[in-house]
Amino acid sequence: MDWTAWIETRGEPVVLALMGLLVGLGFGFFAQRSRFCLRAAVIEFWHGRFGEKLSVWLLAFATAVVAVQALIAGGLLDTGTARQLSARGSLSGAIVGGLIFGVGMVMTRGCASRLLVLSANGNLRALLSGLVFAVTAQASLAGILAPWREAIAGWWVVEGGPARSLLALAGVGPVDGIAFGGLWLVTAAFFAWHTRADAWRWVGGIGTGFMVALAWLGTYQVMAHSFEPVQIQGLTFSGPSAEWLMRVLAEPGQPWTFGLGLMPGVFLGSLAGALVGRDWKLEGFSGAYTMPRYIVGAILMGFGSMLAGGCAVGAGMTGGAIFATTAWLTLAGMWVGGGLADRVLDRPAPGARNAGAGDMPASAP
Structure with missing residues (x-):
């Protein structure tokens, strides 16, 4: 592909938006x-229970790690200028934000990406939660919640550079990253x-992980062949959700971005997947999972993602695939926060049949 000619013909914003659309279609499907x-x-x-759901996530995560590190080792990708590695970061924000996000995703029965996927499948609970998530993310970025985010993020900071890379701290390189990811890939398999x-489950899990690598590769190639300054970025949903909210509320005419194409791409890709599998079904609120719980959970996810610097995909997989220190802390916080929330909020009553959130239909958020 002649990136330079394509960029000169279409322009950087359009190419980035098209890349976002392509990645989104694949990820959503x-x-x-x-x-x-x-x-x-x-x-x-x-x-x-080390079952099917854990296997799918591990397949996606391990594939993302192996693919991204292989691209770096092959000289096709350089993530040194990515904000997760080059910019000043917050360790306190990563830990606290990850914990808060983990609690929120259990309350809403899905992380940010899952809510968008389910919205395209006719799930109105996920649609409402996604809208609340976007509003809270924007409020945390530049609104009423921003001072709280900045205060917590300032407790423990780390400068950009080697201190933000686990591989650099360990004195190893991308080949070691491939080996580490390969170990997890074998475990997932x-x-x-x-x-x-x-x-x-096999194809979808592996394909989801490859979309993380494709996002890094696509935006890097635009940056490398562009005459204008372009920031390399990966697959995430917190920033693009807030961006789309502001595009709806603000005057039209804003420049096209990667996130502009990503969100509708994921929606359309998921819709296609639902039609292929005959999974489309209009769903609302019912049962014990009431509207207040979803709203509170979405608020926690929106604030937690902006505090941590990314959502479950943005920090957990995209940042984890380049071994960003803050991303791994965020991911650990999500696992701990999610486990605690499930234990406290969804613990079955004594003597009752074990019908925790893990036993509920996977199609519900």
Whole structure:
């Protein structure tokens, strides 16, 4: 592909938006078909059931790590200027934000990406939660919640550079990153085989991980071949959600971005996956999972994601694939926060049948 000619013909904003649309279509389709969901994986783990949901998440995460590190080792990608590594970061924000996000995703029964995927499947609960998430993310970025975010983020900061890279801190390189990701990929494959996961779980999980690598590669190539300053960026949903909210509320004419194409791409990709699998179904609020719980959970996720510097995909997978220190702390916080929330909020009553969130239909958020 002649990136320079394409950029000169279309312009950087259009190319970035098209890349976002392409990545979004793939991510939405694969995530929908595989039922990719961090919340479901977290609950299975803490319940001691290393089953299908955990296998899918591990397949996606390990694939992202291996693919991204292979691109770096092959000289096709350089993430040194990515904000997760080059900019000043917050360790306190990563830890606290990850914990808060983990609690929120259990309350809403899905992380930010899962809510968008389910919205395209006709789930009105997920649609409402996604809207509240976007409003809270924007309020945390530059609104009424911003002072709180800045205060917590200032407790413990780390300068950009080697201190923000786990590989640099360990004195190793991308080949070691590939080996680490490969170990997890073998583990994921074992779990998937042991649980007799169907073909869509395998293909969807691996495909979801490849979309993380494609996002890094696409934006890097635009940056490398552009005469204008372009920031390399990965796959995330907190920033683009807030961006789309402001585009709806503000005057038209804003420049096109990667996030502008990403969000509708994920929606359309998930819709296609739902139609292929005949999963489209209009759903509202019912049962014990009431509207207040979803709203509070979405607020926690919106604030937590902006405090941590990313959502379950943005920090957990995208940042984790480049071994950003803050991203791994965020991911750990999400696993701990999600496990605690499930234990406290969804713990079955004594003597009742174990019907925790992990036993509920995977199609619900």
